[in-house]
Amino acid sequence: MTDTSPIDNQHAHEDVSNGLWYHERHEGELELGLHVTRVLHSEKSEFQRLDVFETSGFGRLMTLDGLVMVTERDEFVYHEMIAHVPLLAHPQPERVLIIGGGDGGTLREVLRHKCVKEAVLCEIDGAVVEAARRFFPNLSEAMDDKRAKVQICDGVDFVQKSDAGQFDVVIVDSTDPIGPGVGLFSASFYAGVKRVLKEDGIVVAQCESPWQKNVNFQKVYGNLNEVSDAVYAMVGSIPTYPLGFWSWGVATRKHDPRTIADSSRLEAVIRSSRYYNEEIHRAAFALPNFFKRSLEGVAKNAG
Amino acid sequence: MTDTSPIDNQHAHEDVSNGLWYHERHEGELELGLHVTRVLHSEKSEFQRLDVFETSGFGRLMTLDGLVMVTERDEFVYHEMIAHVPLLAHPQPERVLIIGGGDGGTLREVLRHKCVKEAVLCEIDGAVVEAARRFFPNLSEAMDDKRAKVQICDGVDFVQKSDAGQFDVVIVDSTDPIGPGVGLFSASFYAGVKRVLKEDGIVVAQCESPWQKNVNFQKVYGNLNEVSDAVYAMVGSIPTYPLGFWSWGVATRKHDPRTIADSSRLEAVIRSSRYYNEEIHRAAFALPNFFKRSLEGVAKNAG
The missing domain is CATH 2.30.140.10 (Spermidine synthase, tetramerisation domain)
Incomplete structure (x- = not known):
C-alpha cells in the first residue's frame, strides 16, 4: 500500500511532458x-x-x-443523472437504496432532495469507501449526513435478505461487468431489486456506453424487465468513460421517468447542478438511431 | 508521398498488439x-x-x-447533425453552400434532401478532396451528383466575392482554429456569410467541444452574431473528437432551428440516418448547465 509517491516534481502542472x-x-x-x-x-x-x-x-x-x-472534473454528469432523473420522476422519494457507489457521489446528489429520509448505500468493497473518504472529500462528504446509512455488504445478498417493499428508488451504481460487479449484471439480482422496491418504485442502473461493440444491450437492459415491462434508456456525455457517451436504464412500475413529478424540488437541484436541468432531463431520453435499433423490444423509447 | 505502407501483417485484425x-x-x-x-x-x-x-x-x-x-465508424454523427438540423428547419432549402467539408460527408447528407437544387462545396485544399475520393468513397460519392458543385477555393474569398443573397443554408464545416481553418473563426468571415445568405437563411458552424477548457465560446459563438441575433447551440456525441462531445452553432434570420419546418422530408432522412431523428433534433438544443453558463449572452438557448 503506497501512501504518496512523489514521482513527479513541483513543476508538473506547468510541464505536462514528464511522461507519466x-x-x-x-x-x-x-x-x-x-x-x-x-x-x-x-x-x-x-x-x-x-x-x-x-x-x-x-x-x-x-x-x-x-x-x-x-x-473530479467530470464525475458530476454521472452522479447528477443517475440520481436526479429518478428522484424527480418520483413525487415523494423517502427511502433510497444505492447498490455500489462507494465513492459517495451518487449519495451526495440523492441527499440534495430534502424529502429523502434515509439513503442506504450498500458497497461491497470497504477499500473504495476508505479511499473516497481520504482522497475525494467532495464526493464522500455526504456519508456524514445523518440520513445516510453506509454498509459494506454484497448488493446481491442485500436485496435477497432485507425487508421487501421498502424503497421508493433503487440506484444500481455498479462497476463494469467484470470482477466484483458481475453479479449486478444478472437477472436474479434484478428479481431481488424488485423484491425490495415499493409498488410505485423506480429503478435506475448504469448500462455502459451505447458505442461499445462488445456489449449485448438486449441483455443489459433486459435485466431491468425483471422489475417492470416499462424500461427506458437515457444517455449523457462523460469524457473519461469509454467512447465519451454513457447510458442508464430506468425501470418503472408507475411513474413516467421522462416527466418531472415534483417541480418544487427542481430549482434547488438545478442550482447545484453542473449538467442536469429540466431540458436535459427530457433530452436524455432521445436516443440516436443506432442505439434505438439495438434496444428494440427492451426499451420503451426505442419504438 | 506514400501510397501504401505495408508496415503491418495480415493478422493485424486479430492481433491488435502490433504496437502501432x-x-x-x-x-x-x-x-x-x-x-x-x-x-x-x-x-x-x-x-x-x-x-x-x-x-x-x-x-x-x-x-x-x-x-x-x-x-468511417463515427463520421455519420457530425455529418447528419450539421446537415439535417438546418435543412429540416428550413421549409424549402434549394441552394446550399458548404465551406470546408472536403471529405464530402456533409455534401452527401445535404443531397438527401430532394428539394436541394444546387450544393456548392468550397474547400481550400484540393488534396483533401483527392484523398476523400480515393480512400473514402462512402463520403465522397456525393461529389458525382449533378447537383453538387465542388470548388477548390478559399471560403473567406468566396463569401466576399460571389453574388449576394443567393443561399438558403450556409454550412461552415471547418477544421479546428489552427492552420488553414483560422480565417473561418473570424467575425469578418461571418460578415461575408451574411452577405451571401438569403433573407430567411440559416447558418450552421462547427463550434468545438463544450468540454474544452482553452476555447473562448463567447468568441466562437459570438461570430455567428454577425449573421443574426438569434444564435442557438446544439450538441452531439462523437467518440473520436476531443472529449467525445461536440457542438454546433446555428444562426437564423427567420426560422426557429429547433422546429422541423417540413416534415414531408423527415421520414426519408430518418431512414438513412444512424444518429439523427426527430427527438434527437429537439434534444440536441438541450445544453448541460456548464455549457449554458459559458454561452450566456451569445446563445438563445442559454437563458
Missing part, C-alpha cells in the same frame, strides 16, 4: 490517456485493484482494476 | 488513441499535413495536421 500517463484500452481499438502528475494511492483490496492518481487536467482520478471510476 | 497507435493529445492533459493496422497515405499538401490510416476499430481515419477529421 494513465492509459485505458477499450475493445483493443481505442485508448484513453490522462496525464498523471502524482500517484496518490495503490492497493490490492479483497476484491480488486484500486489506484488514485492526481492528473493535470481532470483533478483526482480513481480507477478499479485499471478502469476509470471517477475523476 | 495513432495518438492525439488535447490541451496536454488528455489523449485519444486509435489502433492502426496500416498507413494508407501521408502527404504534406500546400496547406497542411494529411494522413490516412486503416484502424482496427474505426475503419479508415483521415487526420489533418495530426487531428482527427473523420473516421
